[in-house]
Amino acid sequence: MPKEAPIVRFEHISMQFPGVLANDDVSLSVGKGEVFALVGENGAGKSTLMNILYGLNRPTSGRLFIKGREVTRHSPAQAIAMGVGMVHQHFKLVPSFTVSQNILLACEPRKGGFLYDFGEARKRVEALSQTYGLEIDPDARVDELTIGLQQRVEILKTLGRGADVLILDEPTAVLTPQESEELFGVIRRMVQERGMTVIIITHKLYEVMAVSHRVAVMRGGKLVGLHETRDVNQRILAELMVGRNLEEERPERAGAPGEALIRVEGLKVRSDRGLPAVNGLSLTVRAGEILGVAAVEGNGQSELVEAICGMQPIEAGEIWVEGVRVNGMSPGKIRALGLAHVPEDRNATGVSGAASVSDNLLAGRQRERRFAAGGIHMKKKAIRAYVTGLFRRFDIRGAGVSVQAGSLSGGNMQKVVVAREFSADGRCLVVAQPTRGVDIGAQEFIHRCILDKRNAGCAILLVSADLDEVLSLSDRVITLFEGRITGEFTGASIDKQDVGYAMTGGRSGEVGA
Amino acid sequence: MRDIFTIGLLQNTLRTATPVVLAALGIMLTDHVGIMNIGMDGMMLCGAFFAVLGSCFLGSWVAGLGAALACGLILGLFFGLFVIRFKSDEFIIGVALNIFAGGLTVFLLRTIFGVAGAFSGSEALPIHALPRIDIPLIGDIPVLGQLLSGNTLLVYVSWLLVAVLYVLAFHTPLGFWMRATGEHPESLRAAGVSPEAMKYLASILCGLLSGLAGAHLSLGYLTLFAENMSASRGFIAVACCIFGRSNPPKVFLAALLFGFIDALGLRLQSVGVSSNLTSMAPYVVTVVMMVWVVQRGRRRRLGQGKLPDT
Amino acid sequence: TLRVAAVLSGSLGDRSFYDSANEGIQTLMELYPDRVKGSVIECKNDASMFTSNLISAAEQNDVVVAVGWEFWDALTEYVSELPDTKFVFVDNGLDGVGDNLLSITYAQNEGSFLVGYIAGKLTETGKIGVVGGEDSETINDFIVGYEAGAKYAREDVECMRQYAGTYDDPAKGKENALALYGMGCDIVFQVASRTGEGVFEAAEETGHLAIGVDSDQKYINPDVIICSMIKQVGNSIVAVVQGILEEDSFAGGTIWSANMASGLIDVGYGEEGMPQQVSDELKAEVAQIKQDIIDGVIEVPTAFH
Amino acid sequence: MKELKYLFSFPFRKKINLGYLFSLTLSVLLALLVGALIMHLSGHDPAAGYKAMLSGALSTARSRGDTLAKSAVLCLTGLAVAVGAQAGIFNVGGEGQLYLGALASAAVGGYLSGWPAWIAFPLALLAAIAAGGLYALLPGWLKVRLKVNEVITTIMLNSAAIYLCKYLVNGPLKTGERGISAGTVKIGAAFAFPKLIRLSNLTASIFLSAFIALAVWYLMKRTATGYEMKLSGQNPRFAGYIGINSGRLMLLGMTLSGAICGLVGMFEVFGIHKRFVEAVSNEFYYDGMLVAMIMRYDPVGIILMSLFFGALKIGATGMEQIGIPSEIVLIVQSIVIFFMAAENGITQSLKERLVQRRARKAARREEGAA
Numbered sequence A: 001m002p003k004e005a006p007i008v009r010f011e012h013i014s015m016q017f018p019g020v021l022a023n024d025d026v027s028l029s030v031g032k033g034e035v036f037a038l039v040g041e042n043g044a045g046k047s048t049l050m051n052i053l054y055g056l057n058r059p060t061s062g063r064l065f066i067k068g069r070e071v072t073r074h075s076p077a078q079a080i081a082m083g084v085g086m087v088h089q090h091f092k093l094v095p096s097f098t099v100s101q102n103i104l105l106a107c108e109p110r111k112g113g114f115l116y117d118f119g120e121a122r123k124r125v126e127a128l129s130q131t132y133g134l135e136i137d138p139d140a141r142v143d144e145l146t147i148g149l150q151q152r153v154e155i156l157k158t159l160g161r162g163a164d165v166l167i168l169d170e171p172t173a174v175l176t177p178q179e180s181e182e183l184f185g186v187i188r189r190m191v192q193e194r195g196m197t198v199i200i201i202t203h204k205l206y207e208v209m210a211v212s213h214r215v216a217v218m219r220g221g222k223l224v225g226l227h228e229t230r231d232v233n234q235r236i237l238a239e240l241m242v243g244r245n246l247e248e249e250r251p252e253r254a255g256a257p258g259e260a261l262i263r264v265e266g267l268k269v270r271s272d273r274g275l276p277a278v279n280g281l282s283l284t285v286r287a288g289e290i291l292g293v294a295a296v297e298g299n300g301q302s303e304l305v306e307a308i309c310g311m312q313p314i315e316a317g318e319i320w321v322e323g324v325r326v327n328g329m330s331p332g333k334i335r336a337l338g339l340a341h342v343p344e345d346r347n348a349t350g351v352s353g354a355a356s357v358s359d360n361l362l363a364g365r366q367r368e369r370r371f372a373a374g375g376i377h378m379k380k381k382a383i384r385a386y387v388t389g390l391f392r393r394f395d396i397r398g399a400g401v402s403v404q405a406g407s408l409s410g411g412n413m414q415k416v417v418v419a420r421e422f423s424a425d426g427r428c429l430v431v432a433q434p435t436r437g438v439d440i441g442a443q444e445f446i447h448r449c450i451l452d453k454r455n456a457g458c459a460i461l462l463v464s465a466d467l468d469e470v471l472s473l474s475d476r477v478i479t480l481f482e483g484r485i486t487g488e489f490t491g492a493s494i495d496k497q498d499v500g501y502a503m504t505g506g507r508s509g510e511v512g513a
Numbered sequence B: 001m002r003d004i005f006t007i008g009l010l011q012n013t014l015r016t017a018t019p020v021v022l023a024a025l026g027i028m029l030t031d032h033v034g035i036m037n038i039g040m041d042g043m044m045l046c047g048a049f050f051a052v053l054g055s056c057f058l059g060s061w062v063a064g065l066g067a068a069l070a071c072g073l074i075l076g077l078f079f080g081l082f083v084i085r086f087k088s089d090e091f092i093i094g095v096a097l098n099i100f101a102g103g104l105t106v107f108l109l110r111t112i113f114g115v116a117g118a119f120s121g122s123e124a125l126p127i128h129a130l131p132r133i134d135i136p137l138i139g140d141i142p143v144l145g146q147l148l149s150g151n152t153l154l155v156y157v158s159w160l161l162v163a164v165l166y167v168l169a170f171h172t173p174l175g176f177w178m179r180a181t182g183e184h185p186e187s188l189r190a191a192g193v194s195p196e197a198m199k200y201l202a203s204i205l206c207g208l209l210s211g212l213a214g215a216h217l218s219l220g221y222l223t224l225f226a227e228n229m230s231a232s233r234g235f236i237a238v239a240c241c242i243f244g245r246s247n248p249p250k251v252f253l254a255a256l257l258f259g260f261i262d263a264l265g266l267r268l269q270s271v272g273v274s275s276n277l278t279s280m281a282p283y284v285v286t287v288v289m290m291v292w293v294v295q296r297g298r299r300r301r302l303g304q305g306k307l308p309d310t
Numbered sequence C: 001t002l003r004v005a006a007v008l009s010g011s012l013g014d015r016s017f018y019d020s021a022n023e024g025i026q027t028l029m030e031l032y033p034d035r036v037k038g039s040v041i042e043c044k045n046d047a048s049m050f051t052s053n054l055i056s057a058a059e060q061n062d063v064v065v066a067v068g069w070e071f072w073d074a075l076t077e078y079v080s081e082l083p084d085t086k087f088v089f090v091d092n093g094l095d096g097v098g099d100n101l102l103s104i105t106y107a108q109n110e111g112s113f114l115v116g117y118i119a120g121k122l123t124e125t126g127k128i129g130v131v132g133g134e135d136s137e138t139i140n141d142f143i144v145g146y147e148a149g150a151k152y153a154r155e156d157v158e159c160m161r162q163y164a165g166t167y168d169d170p171a172k173g174k175e176n177a178l179a180l181y182g183m184g185c186d187i188v189f190q191v192a193s194r195t196g197e198g199v200f201e202a203a204e205e206t207g208h209l210a211i212g213v214d215s216d217q218k219y220i221n222p223d224v225i226i227c228s229m230i231k232q233v234g235n236s237i238v239a240v241v242q243g244i245l246e247e248d249s250f251a252g253g254t255i256w257s258a259n260m261a262s263g264l265i266d267v268g269y270g271e272e273g274m275p276q277q278v279s280d281e282l283k284a285e286v287a288q289i290k291q292d293i294i295d296g297v298i299e300v301p302t303a304f305h
Numbered sequence D: 001m002k003e004l005k006y007l008f009s010f011p012f013r014k015k016i017n018l019g020y021l022f023s024l025t026l027s028v029l030l031a032l033l034v035g036a037l038i039m040h041l042s043g044h045d046p047a048a049g050y051k052a053m054l055s056g057a058l059s060t061a062r063s064r065g066d067t068l069a070k071s072a073v074l075c076l077t078g079l080a081v082a083v084g085a086q087a088g089i090f091n092v093g094g095e096g097q098l099y100l101g102a103l104a105s106a107a108v109g110g111y112l113s114g115w116p117a118w119i120a121f122p123l124a125l126l127a128a129i130a131a132g133g134l135y136a137l138l139p140g141w142l143k144v145r146l147k148v149n150e151v152i153t154t155i156m157l158n159s160a161a162i163y164l165c166k167y168l169v170n171g172p173l174k175t176g177e178r179g180i181s182a183g184t185v186k187i188g189a190a191f192a193f194p195k196l197i198r199l200s201n202l203t204a205s206i207f208l209s210a211f212i213a214l215a216v217w218y219l220m221k222r223t224a225t226g227y228e229m230k231l232s233g234q235n236p237r238f239a240g241y242i243g244i245n246s247g248r249l250m251l252l253g254m255t256l257s258g259a260i261c262g263l264v265g266m267f268e269v270f271g272i273h274k275r276f277v278e279a280v281s282n283e284f285y286y287d288g289m290l291v292a293m294i295m296r297y298d299p300v301g302i303i304l305m306s307l308f309f310g311a312l313k314i315g316a317t318g319m320e321q322i323g324i325p326s327e328i329v330l331i332v333q334s335i336v337i338f339f340m341a342a343e344n345g346i347t348q349s350l351k352e353r354l355v356q357r358r359a360r361k362a363a364r365r366e367e368g369a370a
């Protein structure tokens, strides 16, 4: 591992936000040519620290050195000039712009002094993508690209600016395993071939083990550990992060699957863009069973989930929930049949950020007689008692139930969704991406909730981009490819390789059920 | 009917459209950076007042134009200061600007010129109007000449601005930055350009355009200042801006359409349609057109397989 | 001192009707600097302020002049309740509500007849126009008189109307006038308050003529405004208040018709030194017609029923 | 089309609290100070001006009545904005709805003038509700079904309605009564709201207004429907997912908003004018809209703030009577609004700066110690 003068050095950095000390006296240096991983629970201050490096936040105290020079009055423009590039957790792309417009934003080629040079721009982007072996169509609109490709645009954007220090904030949270693997390939190549430095934030500890040279652990704004990656393992890291031991044991499965609660037959659904997304798909989920869906993003799993929950129109086929045909029913009616749903996108769908935590937890039950007299008059006391109960039971960490849900950290927001949906009285659950961007402490908690529900006799459809999650929780796994089922797997030890193969369209793993 | 479809109808269309075009282009710029300015009506009114003030007291139309631009600049900065720096709701600030302008111009008119209602110059303080420009060769072509030649300065400026702003918005990096600011400011910030600077730029440009629109109203279209003379043109400009999807040529067409309906309505009175009903026409047509534009846009986007608006 | 307040239904600045009333108040204050204290309150077309302003003015003044036909309902309701205040109702004829109310109506149709006659005589195209503020009875009373006058001058004259639909958009008024000029009119009469300012501009721009309204508006642009139909609201107010001050007389409970005979309705040709488009012969003819109207030889139609 | 959602995104985020009330008071005081400055510069005595304003608005029973009546109008129109906003739809068309409500009720009241009040009055009430509500339903429907931005359509429909009313009262619906050159026939004398204070505009409609205000507050703050409206206004996608039909709630909010505006029109007619007059409203709705926005669509806040703006409006006449142009009131009013709108940003950035300065200072001290 390279041992040169550190390329980035934080000295006693603190960052005070109103009410939160996001970084507390952090001192850290990163060497040239290393892959440096930064881990910690939600809200530990990782993004803030990186934002300071990139000039988006100005630390309240401490000093920052880049390539040996102290930087004061830091700004993104200066960071770029000093060779620092950052791919943010939430992409910073202009949706309606083309790939090349985005990549060259603020360093556009000009002709005649002020006109944008479209031809030159295309050439530059093509050259860039060839140099780094990252293929991309320069003229595609960014909002029409898959998440993976959007991330590629982000990376090219930083590379195009000549970055040799690359910050990646949770780059794999939204990627499929294949895409993640590809990304790691790129990272390794960049570090080995070009001597670049990469700082990566992630919640997936196996990724830390797979790609990094050193790893720093943050908790509550403080740096609580700094290790050579080969000296630690996932378990040690996890304990450092959470500050306690994690129990790995899982409740045993209780009883055999019962009646079919969710049934889908010959389903065809079009995507929002009007393209076929689900293509004649049939499946059954039984009481006391978790059916996992493994698929690469964009193969119809989102539309499948939305169709079942009444949020996407059905083109053909039929869906039954609790024995009732739900084609064309509104989400509210389907919910009333006893179907709960954890949606894949918590920020846009799962919670209302502007509403209070209390409102979010109550949502859907507002007309129940115990909360609303005659279905009209809201009973404040009863609501408050119910909501605080959930808040405690699901260990949601925040300033209370009356704060805005949007002010919670990602992991706690997800707990709000889980608390609401898992406390529903029905027997059907559709769960999509339950632990995306959530730290491992919360992940463990959510997994427990899912298994408890199964043991209580619920039928659970689980969709996740995290293959390990699907495999470890599900009783049965199906793979989707281009809207069709390409494989079904059962049994105690499912071969990850087989599943991966089926996910990408292969049919070798087909097993009858 | 022959009386209705005359060259006068087209001239009327053009005249009615010009102040709206200037205003709508300004609003469009603020829309590009994501802070649409609903206070345009008031800003125009102030521009119109200061144009007359400058023209009278400094004794030339250039000074009048200068005063209107200066007023626009200040109002643009003011708008920017509140919306960008103080993070106020731009809708509230816009509405307040409209009230403020209404009060201020009347107050100043009464205290400075000592008259109420309208000021159209006096012996001592004549208003110097913007020059009319005759284009030599085109002016001789029958119909076209009458339309294209002999208009006041700012009419040509407005045409020029349509082209210039189109190029600016869609063919220059600066235009990209402004639109990026409206769509996703953080992307621009991360690229090293301050979106706030873009917002200020747009507010100021919008202010300057409001000055032009006002000056055109009081020194070009008319040669007087009257209380409340912007007469909701700023709101019509907002409609045109939305209508034209913030794309300069389309905004221009929208304003022309609006002007055409207004002009047509005026002439329909002569065949016996009640004036109160013809006055309704531009508003009703705008609603109908909005529906049509939105529907067509949806259908087209669905046809191309893109996401529909939600 | 006598406290006099004028309450306007609209707002100042029309350089005709309301401004004329304001001038009346100002004149009174100049004439009687020690004896009259005047003020003007604008309702700015807010009907809910009609009553509020009227009453608050009545509470603090001895004479309240309600300017605008719109005060009909408010006066009907409140005059008897405010017996200590003398009310003058300008532009509408209300009686039978109390001895403290004097109404003044104006025969605007008669004045318009005169300017219509002038227009009929002067038109070369045989087409004349009028721009009204709104399609309403009061405005139409002007127009009806105007048309009758023009027809009286020349049988075949064609009179075209345009309504702007607003009283404060000169740009709109200009378009209305331009449309009329475009259709062949060469003289346009404006009955549209501030909107009418645009009519004068249109006349100047196209080299045509225009006629002013309510006050003698010739001063605004003597080159194109050939004459104005005068409705001396201000003078009528002055006359009434003078009566109170000097003779302690107030013809409460009656309607005073300010018509041609009273001298308050007239034609104005501007001041000395202004260019005159109306020849002296024509002026003499007009004077004769004026007399005929006073004598009842000519009866001018009205839009009121 | 870039939807205007960012433009009309409601500042739900901020709740009304003590701090807000404090800065509200401060803003008002500052604005009055600026107004005094303007008066002083233009040669008027500010103290006398404000005294005249105060006494114009509050000195007599009549003026207090007028102030209250004006406040009721502001309050109802403000609540009309708020009830739509709560459901996520922005009704800028209240002015037109008010006009149509006024006209419809006046027509009913005039047409049925010989009938017993207990039949005619409720019918007029219904007519106002229906006219206002339906006229609001149209842009609401366009928004929900066809996704046509409601802000522009409602602005346009305002002008359309006002011209339509002008047409009707100068033509088909014009009264034949002497002296009224534009207006409908008088409503039956028995239908009018009785006056509560002699000579003032305050009529028994204030009780209905109070009832409506209370009902709207109750709906918005205490019912399941209000809760659903809030959720779908804040995030329609979330609402749809949770099983709330936000389209229907938007329509409900819009229709209610329009119906309230229609009723305001009716109260003006049945309280003050006894017939439809062209100037029945002079942008009352926009005034109410401002009150609502300043008070962040909070019903209680709107009710309180409308009292202040009502007094400002009526007090302006008092100023005019001593020769100060009422435009100054407009200027003061807009300055209050500027300050209020900026308050949040200013205090927030001040707070942030304060915290960071403190932290920096502490850090420096530590360094010095070390």
Ligand SMILES: Nc1ncnc2c1ncn2[C@@H]1O[C@H](COP(=O)(O)OP(=O)(O)OP(=O)(O)O)[C@@H](O)[C@H]1O
Pocket (backbone or CB within 6 Å): A017, A018, A020, A021, A022, A040, A041, A042, A043, A044, A045, A046, A047, A048, A049, A089, A409, A410, A411
């Ligand atoms: N702009 C801000 N203003 C106020 N507080 C902030 C701001 N940004 C971050 N915080 C707070 O600072 C703390 C650290 O946030 P940060 O985003 O750095 O966490 P993180 O480690 O990146 O979490 P995650 O794993 O969820 O991404 C959090 O408590 C957060 O609420």
Ligand SMILES: Nc1ncnc2c1ncn2[C@@H]1O[C@H](COP(=O)(O)OP(=O)(O)OP(=O)(O)O)[C@@H](O)[C@H]1O
Pocket (backbone or CB within 6 Å): A042, A043, A047, A089, A406, A407, A408, A409, A410, A411, A436, A437, A438
């Ligand atoms: N301006 C701000 N004011 C207050 N808190 C903020 C602000 N900006 C960010 N935060 C808080 O910072 C924390 C971390 O934000 P971040 O953007 O990293 O999202 P996150 O929690 O990691 O969620 P996810 O990764 O699931 O999208 C959150 O608690 C967020 O609410």
Ligand SMILES: [Mg+2]
Pocket (backbone or CB within 6 Å): A046, A047, A048, A089, A169
């Ligand atoms: Mg983060």
Ligand SMILES: [Mg+2]
Pocket (backbone or CB within 6 Å): A042, A089, A170, A410, A437
């Ligand atoms: Mg995160």
